[in-house]
Amino acid sequence: MPKLKTGTVVPTVAEDKAIIAAARGDADAKPLTDAQWKAVAPTVRMGRPPKAAPKEAVKLRLDPDVLAVLRASGAGWQTRVNAILRERFAL
Structure with a gap:
């Protein structure tokens, strides 16, 4: 049951x-x-569809001042960090 x-x-x-x-x-x-x-079997899948390449959670150690500047830039700072890294490494 x-x-x-x-x-x-x-x-x-x-x-x-x-x-x-x-x-x-x-x-x-x-x-x-x-x-x-x-x-x-369920006939409807609930929730968002799965992504083809989902993002991966990682632990990253940053200096406190760097982290403060990133967080102060507002919501979406993690997405911006991702974009900065993509740009820097030409991905």
Whole structure:
């Protein structure tokens, strides 16, 4: 059984049997077997599509004054550092 969200109400064994019996009586609402549940796959991928070449996280040690100037340049300073390195090494 998957991990449930906090506050989820789980039926008792007797309630579960009653639910299953009612579902079996309805031709349009047959419960799935364990094998069918294992075969279930998501039909929609959530989130952003994966990048062909994702950026890699690294640890870089910089002098405090250099880091202060970079951070003071505003949001996106890490992207600008990446551009500076690309330009410097002609990538």
